[in-house]
Amino acid sequence: MALRRSLFLWTVFAAVFFYQVAASVSKKDDVSISELTPVEIEDKLQECDFVQALNKHKLATSPTTSSLSSRVFSVLFPGSPAVNALLATLYISGPPNFLLALCPPNIDPSSLSVMVAFAVGGLLGDTLFHLLPEIFLGEDAPEHVRFVMVEPNKNLLLGVAIMVGFLTFVAMDKGLRIATGGKDVHDHSHGKAEAAEKTSSSVKASGANIKDRSSSSVRSRKGASENGALPPIPEKEINASVKLGGYLNLIADFTHNITDGLALSSSFYASPTIGATTTVAVFFHEIPHEVGDFALLIQSGFSKRAAMGAQFITAIGALLGTVIGITVQELGGSSNSTMTHSPGLFGTSLQWGDMLLPFTAGTFLYVGTVAVMPELLETGPQRGKELKKTLAQFSAMFAGAGIMLAISWS
Template sequence: MHRPRLTLVLLGLLTAACAEVIHKRHAPLSVEQIEHRLQECPVVQALNEEKIHGAPQSASLTSKLFTVLFPSSSPAINALLATAYISGPPNFLLALCPPNIDPSSLSVMVAFAVGGLLGDTLFHLLPEIFLGEDEPDKVRFVMLEPNRNLLLGVAILVGIVTFTAMDKILRIATGGGGHTHDHSSQEHSNGAATTTATSPKSQEKELRKRKASPKSKVDTPSTTSSQNQSVKLAGLLNLIADFTHNITDGLALSSSFYASPALGATTTMAVFFHEIPHEVGDFALLIQSGFSKRKAMGAQFITAIGAFLGTFIGIFVQEFGGRSGASDDAQATVGIWGTSLQWGDMLLPFTAGTFLYVGTVAVIPELLETGSNKSEEIKKTLQQFGAMFVGAAIMLAISWS
C-alpha cells in the first residue's frame, strides 16, 4: 500500500497549491479561518474524499448509544443532560446502601473509577486540548502556536494547584483529616468509645499513644463532646467540599461538550464511574457524623446542585466568554496574551488538571494502603489493578472506535 507516501506527497504540495487560497485577503486570519481556507484547496478536498471513502459505513455501538443519551445538537442542552445523569442515579443508589457500609470495602470500585478518570484525561481530554477533535468528513491541520500550548499547560497546572489548595485548607480545618476521596481515616464516636476505620498502621500508632498516656485510658465527658463536635464538623466540611467538587464536574461536562459531542459523552462516562464510589463514601461519612440515612441522602442531593451550578457557569463562559472558533468573515481577534485562545478555551485544560489531581493525589494513596495479612493484600491488589485496567481499557476502546 502506497497511501502513506501518497499522503505525504499531497501534503508537501499544500504550500504551493494552497498559498493563493490562504492569502486571499490581507487582513490577519485566525487559526480556524486558515483551516477553513485550506478546506477550499483542491488538494485538501481530494484528501477529504479519500477519508470519506475509507470511513466505516455504519456507526459504532458506542456512537449509537451516545446519540440516544445526548440527542440534542446544542452543547448546552447535552451538558445539562449529562449533569442529570451523573447527579441522579448515583444518589438514588444510596437507597440500596446499608447505613453501616464500610468505605474501605469500595477499594475495587474506586480503582475502576481511577482507571476511567485517568483514561478519559489521557486518551480524550489532553489530546483534544492540544490537537483538537477529529472530524469524520474532512482532514484537519494542526497549526503550531507555542505560546498557546504554554497557556494550556498553565491552565492544567492551575487546576492541579486549585484542588491542592482546597485539599490543604480542608485538612487544616479538620485538624489534619481533610477531604480527599479517602474516607477511611474518618472517626466515628459512639458514647465514650471511639472506633476508627483507619489502616492497621494508623491503628497501631493510636494504640501506642493510648498506652503511653495514662490520661487517654478513659475518655472524659468533655473529651467525648469534643470528639462528637469534631466528627460533626468533618461531616459538614465534607458537604462543602463535595459541593465544590461537583462544581468542577459541571465545568468539565460543559467544557467537554462545547469541545465536541464525543468528548462530552466520554467525560460523562468517566465522571459517572467516579461519582458512584465517591457518593457512597460521602454517604458513609455522613452516617458516621450522626446523619440519619434519609438526611444523608437529602444532603447528597443538595450537593448535587453544585454540579448544575458548575454546568451553568461553564455554559455562560463558553457562550459569552469568547471561544476561538470565529466565523470565516470575521477578522481575527487577539486572544489571551496575543494567542488565539479565548477564556472559554481555558475551561477544558483547567478541568483536566482537576481530574489529574483527583485521580492521582486524592485517590491513589488510598489504594496504596496495605494491611498486615500479605496473602489478602496481594489478592486485593490484583483486584484493584484489574479494575483500574478495565476502567482505562473502556475509555481506550471508546476512543479507538
C-alpha cells in the same frame, strides 16, 4: 523625440499605478487572512486540490461507520452543547444519589476500594485518551483531514491552564486539611474507618454501661412510669471532630461538584465525543464518591434520610458549575467558533472559553492521582489478602481505562 518622451512617461506612470494596485491588493489579502478564525482557515484549506485528494483517500481507506456507543450517545445527548451539558449533569447527579437509598447505613467505606480503582481508571483514561489530545491537537474530523496550526505560545497557555486546575485542587485540599486539624476529609477508607472505630467504641462503651445498669434502669423506668414520667434514653455519643469532618466534607463535595459541572460544559463545547466520554468518567467516579460521603455523614451523626438530603443539596453544585461553564463558553467565546473575531489571549488564537477544558484536565489529574491514589496504596498486615485485593484493584483500574479507550477507538 517628444513621442518617445511621452511614451516613457506613460510607461513609468503605468508601472507605478500597477505596483500601487498590487500592493493594495496584497495588503487587503493580509488583513483578511489575519481576521480569519481557525474554522474559516480550515474551510479555506479544504478548497485546495491536494487537500481534497487527501479527503477522498481518507474516505476510501477508512469509511465512517456508526458504532454502538455513538448511537447511544446520540440518543442521550440529542441537543446543543448547552442542552447536552445540562442533561449530563442530570445523569451524573440523579442515579448515584438515588442509589443511596439502597445502601445500608453501616456500610464500610474501605469496601469501596475496587469501585474507587475502577473510577480512577476511568478518570485517568478520559484525561489521557480524550482531554489532553483534544486540548493540544483537537478532535479528528471523520469526513475530512484536519490541520493543526502551531502557534508560539498557545501550548504554553494551555499548559498553564492545566497547572492552574491542578494547583486549585491542591489549595482546596490543603485548606480543608488545615480546617480539620490535618485530617483528610476526602479519605474514603482509612480516615473514615478510624471515625467508624471511634464511633463504634464510644457506642460500645455506652452500651456496656447501659448493660451493667440494665436491671437498675428497668426498675427505675418502671417506677418512673408509675409516676407518669420516663427518664431519657441514652444516645450514642459522636466525637466533635467527626461531626466537623462531616460538615466540612459537605462543603468539599459541593465544591467538587462545581468542578464536575465545569468539566461537563467545557467538554461538550469541545466536541460531542469528548462530552460523552467525560460524562461516563464522571459518572463512574461519582458512585463511590457519593457512597463514601454518605457513609461519613452517617458516622458523623446524620440519619439516613438527612444524609441523603444533604447529598442531594450538594448535587446543586454540579448544576451551578455547568451553568457557569455554559456562561463562560457563550460569552467568552472559543477559538473554534466562527463568530469569534475578538483578539485572543496574549496574542494567541485562544479565548477564555478555551481555558476551561485544560483546567478540567488539571482537576481530573489531581482527583485521579493525589486525591484518590493514596487510598489504593494503603495495605494491611495480611500479605495474601492484600495481594488479592491489589489484583482486584488493578483489574478494575484497567477495566475503567479500557472502557475509555474502547469508546475513543470506535
